[in-house]
Amino acid sequence: MTNATGTMCAMKAPHAHFHPFVPAGGVGSRLWPLSRADAPKFLLDLTGSGHSLLRSTYERLIDLSSSGVMIVTGRTHAQAVRSQLPECSESDLVLEPSPKDSGAAIGLASAIISLRDPEAIVGSFAADHVVEPTEEFHRVVEEAVQTAATGRIVTIGITPTSPSTGFGYIRASESLGLEAAPSAMKVDEFVEKPDEDTARSYVRSGEYTWNAGMFVAPAKLLLSHLAANQPELHAGIMEIAEAWETDERDAVMDRVWPSLPKIAIDYAVAEPAAAAGDVAMVPASFTWDDVGDFAAISRLNRAVNVDEVAVIGKNKRVMTDNASGIVASDTSRIVALIGVEDIVVVDTQDALLVTTQEHAQRVKDAVNALKENGDTDVL
């Protein structure tokens, strides 16, 4: 893997008003028992890189910004995030008292940044995706920033590698013809996660890309769409943002946050903006993985194999005989795999998962079953 830090010094901020932020939420329950409520996916090193997905995301973004990278996460993760990102200032750490979906998180970050820099172009990037190489990511974001500077909300579209039913899609058929952003296209519409036949027709058509939830936009434009579509949410986040750089920050947050509506940014901003013709897409030329299940972890960890088995974690006592797949272990136990193919073994102190790469997507159902069964001690 390319190490994101290796290219940091070569970059310059592409735009003096560009301010990236990272909404860091979601447990990633398809990766249980590796991911837990108190150890969500973004805080884990799932690629064998030596640092967490959040840290990698932060390092990928820091040189694109002249003002730091803001993190929006749950209060329960404050200490873990501070320890992983010691250079992140307290005013760039937005701690949600409770989960409120992406509308509130992204809206508040945009509002705080917009009051600091009225000409801000914000960028929202998930905390738990793997992107490489960093140079290409930087080039694509730069194009997205140039496109956003023309007054558009700009998504980054991932070229589909399969007819996935796990992602929403973006339809875009016409170039915007921008000199500073030659690959930018006009977005016709966002479509929800399709069934498999529909997904196949999308991929065949060549007009659809995966919506990876990364976007770049003038803060004011984003907030104006939010004000039009979700006036209550807009008023709430503006009230918090206005108190942000004052001693009232925590008090206002505690008072206002619980009243904010729960809504995804897709419904609050992206889809209405697309309908208004305000949305563009820059296709990604980098490889991208949302580390959605254990099969992804196996793909991303080719470097630390024992025979055909990818080994994640500190446990080096793995022995194999005619086995392939993945072992993730944070214990010091001997793990012996004999004659099992495409196996997934996750070995933690209080929970053991044995499944296959083919069935890895069903782990989420198991977590729900454990929840219903009252086994919350291991979730």
Add this chain to the structure above:
Amino acid sequence: MTNATGTMCAMKAPHAHFHPFVPAGGVGSRLWPLSRADAPKFLLDLTGSGHSLLRSTYERLIDLSSSGVMIVTGRTHAQAVRSQLPECSESDLVLEPSPKDSGAAIGLASAIISLRDPEAIVGSFAADHVVEPTEEFHRVVEEAVQTAATGRIVTIGITPTSPSTGFGYIRASESLGLEAAPSAMKVDEFVEKPDEDTARSYVRSGEYTWNAGMFVAPAKLLLSHLAANQPELHAGIMEIAEAWETDERDAVMDRVWPSLPKIAIDYAVAEPAAAAGDVAMVPASFTWDDVGDFAAISRLNRAVNVDEVAVIGKNKRVMTDNASGIVASDTSRIVALIGVEDIVVVDTQDALLVTTQEHAQRVKDAVNALKENGDTDVL
């Protein structure tokens, strides 16, 4: 399963001079990490019966004897055996200072018993086999004792259920025509573990049974064959036996035992005796399992299934989704199996095994690999 204890009171000892004993040795490394050097197979409850294989064996034998059941085992297992068999007297507990193969163990037990009862008919029964129903076992042993009383070494032959390459075979083609033992036959020869083609031809012929290593014999006849074939071994065990009921027991054991030759009872007695025409076979009418691998454990534990998964051990936190096979766990961890078929998961504090019932026989190789690798802490 029939509980062996359920039929105990109905039986009478078939013969006043019959003295069964149990050589309890062997780790059972194909059942690692359930079985360990300090927790061998015979000390484990592998059938879900609530007591160990040794305890079940003891209970199956105790009512056949008027004098108790002697146990021969390693010194390291003394406390475990005493705790599992509190009714076993100290003079019926033969503790080997070091492993010496079956010749010494069976020879010494026979010698001690022969000095107590010169007309003794001894019976040797492995500690880690599963036999049912007990009534049929008793009937077969009674026939074997009657046959032995005519001056023969009598094996019990198991009707093959498959062309196994894991057992030795007994060829017997001619009835002995004994009134008190109508099914007893003359043994033509013992043959070693065959290859698969040979095994198939054995099974087809109908003349071969599996040699399960159970036999009944006049102690004097057994010892006379031992004296003829292994005079050094015979002299050594007689010296220990003569000191057995004295204060010198431990001192003589410590002095003589280390010098005894290591040899299997098959070579020391059974094969030469068969060549001399002294060996008979009574076919087993009971079902028999040597619990040779995890597939056997799965077969023997039909009663404690979670869906299609047999659960061995105290761990009741097993959840399954489209899974079949076996989980043996002595931890309190959640064990989740998703979309894995015929899987074998053995979850212990310091070692985890994941394999399939098909590959279960290869666990022994893994144990050897761990030994070579110096991972003796988990063996």
